[in-house]
Amino acid sequence: MTGGYPHRGHGSSNRERAPRRVRPIDGALHAAAYCLARLFARMLALVALCALIGTRTRARTCARTRSALRLRTAATLLGAAVLSACGLLPKQVPAPIVEHSYIPTPAEAAPNEPEEPLPEVQAPEPASAVKPAPAPKPKRRIVRPKPQEPAVTPPPEPAEPPPPPQIISTRTMQHDQLHGLLDAEVQRPDGKVVGRAVDMYIDTAARPKLLMVNLAGFMGVGDRKVNFPWTAFRFTPNAKGAPITFVQPSPPAKGKPADPAPKPQPVNEAPPNLVQLVDSTVAQKSGARIGRVVDVLVDSQSQPQALVLDLSSSLAEDKRHVAANWGDLHVVSHNKQWQLQMDFNDAQLKATPTYSPEQPIKIVSPVVPAPASAPAGSSAAPAASGTSGTSGAAATGPTGTTASGAVSAQKPASSARPAK
Incomplete structure (x- = not known):
């Protein structure tokens, strides 16, 4: 068949053109290998020359080193000769590359399928023909009554515990008083x-x-x-x-004799019915020792207001000073001797504040608990006023502050109660 495309199996033209493609590539490879061999041979020769120069400079060295250098030089030259002779080996001709192409005939081609017609483009309708969207219907809000919540009664609050019983009462005075x-x-x-x-x-x-x-x-x-x-x-x-x-005694009035100085x-x-106060021991009703009198606090009216007691060796085991109310002091006869006595117990002594010259003076009085049958309101008055025969808490200040924080009224007292 003439004048057409070559068919499958016609490879004469490809076989004729194959050697032409291989030969240029083969020649380039041989040229590159030859250049590399020559370059390597020159490098070996240079190395051999350097080795020979080195052997000449070290000619005076030992014979073993000279023979080693000669062997090394001979090995180097032998390697160069072997590498330079690689180009003399027969060359293997690569297999020719044959290109095949297949072009189908018109008879073998599949019949063309009929093309589908394109859909017709519809013209847009005019703007006047667009119908407005219907307005949404308003939603009716349905209000449902909330169910009534059951009334929850809060639990009753627990009753506050009663305050601790009052065991002492205090009144505060300043050091300038x-x-x-x-x-x-x-x-x-x-x-x-x-x-x-x-x-x-x-x-x-x-x-x-x-x-x-x-x-x-x-x-x-x-x-x-x-x-x-x-x-x-x-x-x-x-x-x-x-x-x-x-x-000094005041001047005498007319018709009256002058007061003796x-x-x-x-x-x-000193009269025997008088008791020396400083360094005397103060005891409880039971006879237990409370403390020792170390000082007496006197006001501007020349009236004693408090005894400063040292509790270092008392039953309360306190090592401090306290200011006890002067109105609670009793002078009693014990074994034909005068003895100082106060109505404090151990718990009241532990609750008394400490007397300090740098802080306000807190004068303490014991509070005797009321009997159980008496009402609570009536029992607080005798204990605070100091008129009870057992408490004896007389005070000079207008008010007295108790240890629990309560304020109790107290009337002024110029002297202590007489002893029983």
Whole structure:
């Protein structure tokens, strides 16, 4: 068949053209191999030359090194000769590459399927023909009544526990209202200090009667302790100078004799019905020891307001000072001796606040619990007012603050109750 495409099996033209394609590639490979062989041979020759030069410079070295270099040079030259002779080996002609192509005849071609006609493009309708969308119908809101919730009654609140029983009552005073008696300076009306207060004496009704003063001598020589009547002194707690002043007798009125000037009395001539206060022991009703009197706090009206007790060796095992109310002090006779007594118990002593010169003074009184048959309202009044025969909590302040935070009214007391 002439003038057409070559059919399957006609490969004469491909076989004739194959050697032409292989020969240029084969020649290029041979040229590249030859260049590489020559380059490698030159490098080997250069290495051999360097080795020969090195052998000449080291000609004086040992014979073993020279023979090794000769063997190395010979091996290098032999390798170069072997590599340069690789081009003399017979070359293998690669197989020819035959390209085959198949072109089907018109008879073998499949009949063409009829093409489907394209759908006709419909023209858009005019804008006037567009119908508006119907308006949505309004939704009716259905209100359903909420079911009534059942009434929930809250649980009853638990009753608050009753406050703890009141065991002590306190009243607060400042240091400019009271002054300690022990070691306080005593001055004359002209301001000259003549001595210091040492102690005081009280009667069986716990009323102050005598003040013991240590009159100063010259440079400590000639000091002596004497007693003066309590009414011969005026107390000024907030004074800048001496807090105790010796008061001169007032001038006599017309037709009346003048008051005699108070004279000092020796200490050993004190009346036997008077009790020395400082360093005396205060006990409970049961006879248990409460503490030791270390000071007495006196106000501007010359009335004692509190006893400062040292509880270092009491039953409460406290090592501190407390200010006990003066109205709770009793003078009782025990084994034909006068004894100081107060109505504190161990629990009340533990609850008393500590007396400190840097803090406000809290004067403490014991509170005796009321009998169980008496109503609660009537039992609080005797304990707070101090009129009960057992409590004896007399106070000078307008109000008293209890240990539990309650405020109880207290009336002023100028002296302690008489002993039973």
